Amino acid sequence: MGIRHRVVSWLPWYRRRVREVDLERELRDHLDLEAEEQQEAGLSPEEAAYAARRALGNTAQIKEDVRMAWGFHWLETLLQDLRYGLRQLRHNPGFTIVAVFTLCLGIGASTSIFSVADAVLLRPLPYPNPQQIVRVWEQTPNSHRINFAQSNFDDFRTQNNTFATLAEYEQWLSSVSGGSEPVRVNIANVSSDFFKTLGVEPFRGRLFAPDEQRPHGAPAVIVSYDYWQ
Numbered sequence: 001m002g003i004r005h006r007v008v009s010w011l012p013w014y015r016r017r018v019r020e021v022d023l024e025r026e027l028r029d030h031l032d033l034e035a036e037e038q039q040e041a042g043l044s045p046e047e048a049a050y051a052a053r054r055a056l057g058n059t060a061q062i063k064e065d066v067r068m069a070w071g072f073h074w075l076e077t078l079l080q081d082l083r084y085g086l087r088q089l090r091h092n093p094g095f096t097i098v099a100v101f102t103l104c105l106g107i108g109a110s111t112s113i114f115s116v117a118d119a120v121l122l123r124p125l126p127y128p129n130p131q132q133i134v135r136v137w138e139q140t141p142n143s144h145r146i147n148f149a150q151s152n153f154d155d156f157r158t159q160n161n162t163f164a165t166l167a168e169y170e171q172w173l174s175s176v177s178g179g180s181e182p183v184r185v186n187i188a189n190v191s192s193d194f195f196k197t198l199g200v201e202p203f204r205g206r207l208f209a210p211d212e213q214r215p216h217g218a219p220a221v222i223v224s225y226d227y228w229q
Contacts, residue, residue: 027059128199134163167194185227204228 031052038048056062089096124130137145138152148156148168157166171188192213195201203225212220 027056027062031056132164133198136166165193165197167191167197169194 031049034052034055035045035048038051039045043051053059089099125133127133136148136156138148139145147170153166153168160166167190169188169190171186173184174187175182176185176187192208195207201207202222205222208220208222209218212218
């Protein structure tokens with residue numbers, strides 16, 4: 001005879017004790033029913049009880065199979081592992097401190113690395129068609145990359161048959177005063193086609209005027225949105 005039981009794929013966790021009681025009752029009912037059949041076949045009560053247990057098989061394995069069918073076995077195993085781990089950590093405070101400190105360092109380092117990788121490698125550049133924007137260098141005889149000399153860049157732009165537009169920029173970190181206190185900001189000198197090459201327009205105001213793009217022309221600056229804020 002097979003054991004008759006209800007297989008429940010999901011039930012609230014608080015009903016686990018009820019399910020365990022139901023399982024125990026079903027096992028007992030099956031044993032009693034099997035023992036009655038054995039007694040009707042002519043066995044004594046003791047022999048019938050033994051034959052029923054033998055026919056039923058390993059009750060511990062049956063319970064484990066039923067719990068697996070409930071779908072909470074993995075959660076029970078996880079909770080057991082967590083309880084064991086917490087007990088071990090409580091009994092070894094020195095190891096616990098070192099482990100927690102190591103985890104904090106690892107999580108912090110991983111978060112920082114992912115933030116940099118996301119900003120530099122994964123997140124697309126905030127420009128139209130960012131996959132079409134490239135940076136060009138000169139290369140020295142020993143394979144080092146260097147920025148273009150002005151005369152070389154002018155020649156390259158004149159002979160260019162590959163890129164839609166070319167622009168040059170020079171960037172550095174500097175201190176800017178005038179507010180409540182000096183701040184360190186990124187500053188760049190850019191050529192006249194810089195914003196056209198990136199495909200962007202100012203959020204407010206205008207781009208550089210023609211007389212501001214000549215050597216020794218009128219000084220002008222375009223600030224970033226963050227700096228303006």
